[in-house]
Amino acid sequence: MASRAAGKAGGKAIARAPRETTHEGFLTHKRSRWLKIALFLSALSIAIYVLTDPQPRANGGSVAGYALGTLGALLIIWLSLIGLRKRIITTKPYSLKGWTSAHVYLGLSLVVIGTLHTGFQLGWNVHSAAYVLMMFVIISGIYGIIAYARLPEQLSANRNEATQPQMLEAIRALDRQLDTAAQPLGKEEADIVRLSLEKTDIGGNLWQRLTGRQPNCGTMRARDAIQALVNLQMRTGKPDQRLTQILFLLERKDAALAQARRHIRMKTQLEIWLYLHVPATFALLAALIAHILSVFLYW
Amino acid sequence: MSFVVRQIAKRADGGDIIRTRTLDIAEITVGRGTDCDIQLADLGVMLRHARLLQLSDGTVAIQSTGGIPLEIDGKFVSRADLSVADNPVINIASHRLSLSKGDAPGSIAITAERVIAATDAADAASETGIFSLRETMPSKRGLAWVLAGLVLIIGLALPLFMMGGSDLPADMVAAASRPTGDGATRLQPALGGDDVKKTGYSADMVWTSGPLSTAHAGLSNNCGACHSQPFVSVTDSACVSCHKPDAVPDHASADRMATGRLPAGGFEAGIHKGLNLPEGRCASCHKEHEGPRGALMVAASFCTDCHTGLSGRLKDTKIANVPNWDDHPQFKPTLVTVASLTAPKFERVSLGDKPVERSGLVYPHDIHQSATNSVGNMVQKQGLAAGPNGALACSYCHTPDSDGVRFKPIEMEKNCGDCHDLAFAKDGGIVRTLPHGKPEQVAGIIRDFYLGQALNPRAGVQRLAFERRAPGKMAELEAADLRITSVGEARARGDAAIAQIFGANGKAGGLCSDCHIVNNTGAPNVAERFTIAPVTLASHYLPKGQFPHGQHKTYDRKTGDAACVACHKGVMTSKVSTEVLLPSITQCRDCHGSTNVATNVAATCNTCHGFHYGEGGQGGDIGTSPHRKPAKPATVAARALPVKLGSAEPVGAKARRAGV
C-alpha cells in the first residue's frame, strides 16, 4: 500500500533535491560566472591573435586561425543546443537559467572569436557568409537580451493580474453588452455599433502588433461617431440615454482593447526577435557545414 | 388565420432552445424592435424590417418596411407573394425565416433562427492564440528550413555538383611554360591580373578563401585547375602542369632536397603531417588566395634554415655551410685549369688560396691601361674608347650585356683586331692578311708567297714587316730585293719569314706570340714546326650568384673605370693574365650588411642568389630583383682567332696606306 511505503520512508529525514533558491536573474547567474568565462575566452583569443605572426598574413588558414575556428564552431554548435536543452525536460539537476546565462555571454564572446578567426578578410564567399550570418544571429540576440531585461516589468504592470483569457473575456463581455444595448437603436446608430462589434481586430498585423496602434480600429471609429452624435444632441438638448450608455460601453471597450494591445505589443517585442534569431541560427549551422566542408574540399 | 412562430436559439453547448408562440392575427411584423411580433436581436436587422400578411389560406405577402430589399430564395425583392406550400425561405441579415404549413388548419409555421453565429460566439479561451506571434508570422521552423536549405544549395550542393575545373587557358599555359631566359618574356606583365578578364561563373567560386594573385587571376572561375582532387591539398603536379621544370628548375633534385631539408618539427609540422600536407611543396612557399600581390612566403631564415648545417645532412654536398652573411665563405670562382679546344678543365678555387687561371692567353692588363706607351698612342691615333686618362677604357673589351649584369664574351676581331691586325703582304692595292685561328694554314701561305716571287717575279709586291713602329714610318721591307732568282732561295727566305711571324722560341716580336704561347716543335718541315697553345676564357666566374654590375657603376662615388678598378684592384699593375682580379667577399661587406649605417645595404640571400637557379646555378628563376638576368649555364668557349679573308681592311693597313 502506498501509504505503508510512505510511512516507513517517513522515518528518514531525506534531504530535499537541490533547487534554485538564490534569487538572481540570468544575467547575474552565479555572480556572473559566465560573463567572466566569456571575457577570459575573448582575452585568450586576442592573445592568440596578437602573439602569433602567421605568414603571409593572419587568416583562418593559420594555426591560430584553425584554433580559433575550431573553438568558434564548437561554441556555435553548443549555443544552438539551448533550443533542445530548453525543451528536453530531464530529471537530472540542471539550470536552464545557467544555460541562458552561458548562452548570452559565450554568444557575445563569439563576436571576438569569430572576427579574429576571419583575420579581417571578408569577401563574396561562403566563409564570409557564415561570418555575416553569425553576426546577424548575435545582434538579434543582443536585442533579445535588451527586451528580456526591460519588458517583463512593464508587461506585468500592464497585465495587472489579468490573464490573457480574462482580457479577451472582458472584451467579449463588453461586446455582448453593446449588442444588447444597441438593439433598440435605429439603423444608423446600430451600424455604428456594428463597426465596433465586427470591425475590431484585437491583434492586427505584425506592424500593428509591434506598435500596438491601430488607427482605423472599428471601436475607435464607433466611439468617435457616437461621441459626435452625443455632442450634437447635447447642443440641442438632452442626449439620448441609450447613446450615452453605448458611448460609456465603447469607452470601456476601448480601454480594454488598449490594455490587450499593449500586452500584445510587449509580447510581440519579446517574441519577434526569435523569428530572426532561430531561423538565422539554422542558416548559420548550414553555412558552417558548407564553410568547413569546402575548406577541406578545396584545400 | 394564425401564425405559429418557432424561434430557435442555439445554446452555448450546441443544443437548441425552441420558443413557440401562436399569433392569431393575419399580419405580423418582423424586426429588431421590441414591439415586433418576430423580434430578431441582430443589429443587421432594421427596427421594423418586414411585414407578413396572410392573404388567403396558403399564400403570404411579405413586404420590406425597413427600406432594405429582402432576400427570398436567393432573389432580392422589396415585396413578394409567397405560397407556403413550397416552403419559402427569407434571409434577413444573419437570420433565416422559413415558412411552412402549420399543423392547425389554416395556420402558417414560421421558423426563425440565426444562421450566422453572433460575434461573441467564439469562446475567449480558443482565441488566446492572438497573443502570440504564431498566427501572424510564418513558423520559425519553416523559415529555418528555407534559409538553411538556401545556404546549403548555394554554398554546398551546387558547388559540389559543378565542382572540378575546365581546361587551362592556353595563353596562360604558354606564358607560364615559356623559358624565362630573357627579360622580354617575363610572366608578370604577360598576365597582369586586370587585363585577364575573369570570364564565366562557376558555382564553386563561392568556396574561394580570397582573391587570387594577379598572375593567377585568370583561374578565378576555374578552381579545379589547381584543386584537382577533393580533400587533397594543392599538389605540385598542378603547378608543374603550367610551370614546366625547365622554365622553373628545381632548387635541387627532389631526393637531395628531401635529405637536405631541415627535418620539420614542432606543433605545426605535426598538424601538417597529420593532415597530409608534405613539406617542400610549391604551396608551402607560394600561398595563394592572398590578394592581387600574391604571396611568396619567405622567412628571413628561409635559406639558412637548410644551409647552416647542410653538409651535416647532405654528406656529399660541395656547398659550404652558410649560417649567415657575416660567415658567408670566401668566393670560389670557377677558374680554367686546363685550356682546351675540346675539353677544357675548370676548378673552383677560393680567392683566399692564391688562385691562378690558365686561360692560355697572353694579356698584360698594365700595358693596355697605360696612356703613354704604344697602346696609348694607338688609342689616340685610332680614336678608340678611352678613359679620362686617355688610356684604353675597361668597357672597350668588357662590354656589359643588355641587363648590365655581366659582360659579353671577348672576341679577337672585335676587342683586339683594331691594333693586332694580321696583315702580311701588299700586292698592289690588296693587303694580304693571315687567317686567325688557323695556324696550320699560315706557314703554307707564306711559303707560297715566296715561291710565287721566285717563279714569276712582279714588281709592286711588298712584304710588310711586323715589328711595332710609329705608324707611317713603315718602310716596305725587301721591297727592292724581292727579286728572287732561285727556288732554293725562295724556300730559304720563306722559312725565315715563317719563323719570324710565329715568333719562334717564344721570343717577342712575332706576330702570334704577342698574345699566344707559340711552341717550336723543331720539326724538320718548317710548316709543321710551330703550334699555338689553346685558349679558354671563363664566361661566368660565380655561377651560383649574380652581381648586377650595372647597379654598381657609381661604386664609392666613382664613375667609369675608376669605379671598376675600385673593386677589381690590381688591374693596373697586372702583368700576366694568370692573375684572378675578382674582388673578395670582404669587398662586398664594405656596404652589404656593413656596420657603417651610411653605406649599409641589405644583404639577404636573394640579393645575390635565387631559389630556382637549378642545381648548376643560373636557373630560370628571376629571384625578386627585376634587373636580374640569368645566363645560360656556365658554358665555356674555346676560341681560335679566325682571320677574315678579304673582309674589311685591317686598321693597320689603312694606317699604312695613309702614310703613302
Add this chain to the structure above:
Amino acid sequence: MLGGKQGVSERYRIAIVGSGPAGLSAAAHAAKLGISHVLLEKTGHLSDTIYKYQKGKHVMATPSQLVLRAGGGLQFEPGKRETILGIWDEMTAAGKVNVKLNAEIKSITGTGDPIPGSIQKISVRKRDGTTDINELQRLAPPYKLVMTSGEEIIADTVILAIGTQGNPNLLACPGAEKPHIQYQLDDPAAYNDEHIFVYGGGDAGIENALGLAADAAQGNIVTLMNRGAEFNTAKDANVKALFAARDAGRISIMTETSPRAVENKWVVLDTRDGEVRAQCDRMIARIGSAPPRGFVEACGVEFASADRLAFPKLSAVFESTAPGIFVVGALAGYPLIKHCMNQGHDVVEFINGNTDLKPADEPILEAKFRGLPGGKSVSEWLEYLRSNVGILEGMSVLQMREFMLDSEARAYRAGEVIFERNAPGSSLFGIADGQARVEINPNDPSITVPIGKGEIFGEVGLISGRRRGATVRAGTDCVLVEISRSAALKLMSAVPAASREVTRITTLRSLLQIFKSGLNADDLTDVVGSAKVETIRAGQAIIKEGETGDDIYIIRSGSMIVEKTIGGKPVFLSYVPAGSYVGEMAVIDGDPRSATVRAAVKSDVIKLEGASFRSLLAAKPELLARLRNDMASRTQLNTFIESKKDSFGGVVEMYSGIANFLVDNGVGEATDVLLIDEKLCVGCDNCEKACADSHDGLSRLDREAGRTYAHLHVPTSCRHCEHPHCMADCPPNAIHRGPTGEVYIDDTCIGCGNCQRNCPYGVIRMDKVPPKKPWLLNWLLFGQGPGPGEPDKKWSYKHAKKGVEAPKKAIKCDMCTGQSGGPACVRACPTGAAIRVSPEQFLSVALLDRGGE
C-alpha cells in the same frame, strides 16, 4: 403532513434504509438468502450519491487488494457511472430485491417495551452556542419505520445505510412547500426564459446561479440572494466569477436578503431596505444540508463523541447502541464503495446468525501484522494494541479494524531509528511494547528522554504539520503502532479521552521542546495546568501592541506574523511558525507589548498564564537567561527595522507590503511555494511546459493566474500546506506527505474531486492523462504533434486511444519528487524568474534588499 394513506403496515425481517452500495448489497444478499426484506430509497432511483455523479464519470474500485464480497453476487467493476448503475438496476430486478422508491423515512422507533437503563442523551446545539440535552428512552424491537408519505413499515431489524450525504436544509418561510422551490440543480440547461432566484451565497448557490446564467440564449433572469453581506463561505474564484457575471449584466445579486414568503410566480423578499415583491418562476435554495446525525440519533443510535467527525458506536457486527439497528457504509466510517458492499453482505450474514464470519478486510490486516514477533492472530493483535496503547482504549473492535486500515504496526530493534529530526511526518506513534528514546539535543545524541510503554510520541508533527523536532530511536526492542494523521484525527473525534490526552502531551512536550534547558515534566505541571488551547481565526490578534498583559502563547499549529506600528503604518517584523512562542518579553521586563501578533492562518495556540510562568522562571534562572537571549535577538530585529525605517522608509513599506501580501496568499501556511519575479518573467510558459512534460503531459501549475504584488507573482500552484486542506476528505486516503515534505496524490485516487473542492487555492485539477506525444525531434524538425508542454484538448481528443476509458484523476504539484534535479518549473525557467521557497526563507529581512531595488 400525515394526510397520506394510513394502510396496514407490512412486516419484514430486515428493513434496509438507503439504496447505496451498502444497502443495495445488503438487500441483494437478503434476497438471495430468501430473507423477507425491503429496501427503502428516498429518491426515485437507486444509489442516489453515485446517480448524482456527473455523466460519464469513471467510478473506481479501491482498495484494489480488498476482495469484493457483494451480497447476492452483485457485481462491481470500475467503469462508467452509467454502466455501473445499469448493472445494479438489472441485478436488483433479476435478484427479486424488494425495492421501495420515493420512500423517505421520517422516523424509526421501537415498538417493544422500554429497554431498562438504555437511555440516550442527545445534545442539541442551538444558535446561541448553548446546548440542551434531550433524553431518549430506547424501546425494544421490532421497529416501526414511518415515511414522509405517512406509510409505515414494521421490521425486526433495521440496517441504516443512508450514507453521510444527509438532507438539504429546507426553507422555513410560508409557501416553502410550493413545487417550484427546489434544493438542487441537476441540469442548468434545462430551464429557459425563467425568473430564477438562487438562495444561498455558498459555493453551491453561486455555481448554480452561474450555471443558469452562463448562456444568454437561455434567456433566464437569475438573481442570487445571500443572507449575509459578504460571501465569505464561498471560494475566492467563485466569488470573482459571480461579480464578473453581475458586471456583465447576466446576474443580479441581492445581499442581506432572505425570502419572506413564496407565492405562485412571485416571491416576497426581506431586504435591507424593506420588503420587495418580485416575479419568480423558480427558486433554488442552497442553504447547506443537515448531516443525517440528528435523524440517526433520534433512532436511538449513539455517536462516539460530539465531534462532527464522530461516527456511531458500533459492535463488531455493526450493531449500534439501539439493539437491532445496524449501521453500515459511509455512515459507519467506510466511504469506499467496496467496503460498503462488503459490509452490506456481512451485516446480513451476521443478522442471519453467521457470527463467526471474518470481515473482508481480514487479509489486509493480516498483511499488516505479518512479520511482527509473537505470531498472534489479527483479532489478538487488535486486542493487544487496544489494551496496551493508552489512547486506543475505549475503541470498539470494529473501530479498531477500521483504525488499523489506516495505521501500521511495526517492530523496531533496540537503537533503530524510528524517525529522524527534520523528517516530515504527521503520524502519531503509540508504544505497545518496549520503550523509545527522544534525542532532545540535536548536537549530543547521548542526551535522551525515555518514553515508556503505552505512551505516544510524534504528536507535534501530527498537530503542527511541521517536520519532526527530534530524532527518536527504539530504546529497547519495541512494537509500535504508527497512526496516520487521518486515522489519528478520526481516533481523537471517536474517543474524547484520546484527544484530551494528546492535547495534554502536546502542550507538555512543546514546552519541553521550546525551553530545552533541563526542564522535566513535573516542573511544568502547574504551567501546563494553566495552559488553555485556543483557536485563532486568520487575522485575529493574540497580542496587541501597547496593551499590557503577560500571557505567553505557544503556537501549536498555523503561523503568526509580528507587526509593529511605525509612523502610523503597521510594519511586518517577522513570521512566527508553529512550534515557537511569543509574548515572553512582557513577562520578563513587565513592559507593555512591543508589537502586535496576528494569526497568518487559522491557528491553534496554547495560552500560558504569566503568573504561573513567572514563578517557573523564578525557580529556573537558566531558563530566564535563555529567554533573555531570544529576547535580545528580537529586540535587535526591532531596532534594525527602526533604523531601516529612518534611512529609507519606502523599503520597509515595500518589505512589509510584500510580506503581508505573501501571507494573505497562503504562503503563511505553505511549506514550499512557487514564486515568480515578474521583473524577470518573459511569459514563455516554459515552467508549465516543463511541469507537463515531467508529469505525463499534464501541467500542475498556471503561471499566469494568481495574485501579484510589486512584481512578485504567486502563481496557481500547490503550496504544500502544513495542514493540507486537500487531505481533509479523501475517501481512499490517497493524499500523503512525502519523505521530502511534498504533498502528493497516489494512484489510488478515485477521482471524487473532494480535494479539488477543498483546496482554497484552486491548485488541484481533475483530468485524464493525454495520449503520448510524438518524439520531440519530430516536432522540432517537422512540426509533428503539439510540441512541448500540455497538448491542447482538441489534439488529445483526436489522438486518444479509442474505446479505452481513461479515468479523470486529481492531479497536483508533487514537487517533482523522485527527480534528482528538484522542481522542473524552477529548473526550466530560462531567466531565473521562478523560485521555490519556504516561508521561513522568504519572509525574512532578506526581503529588505529586494525592496531596495
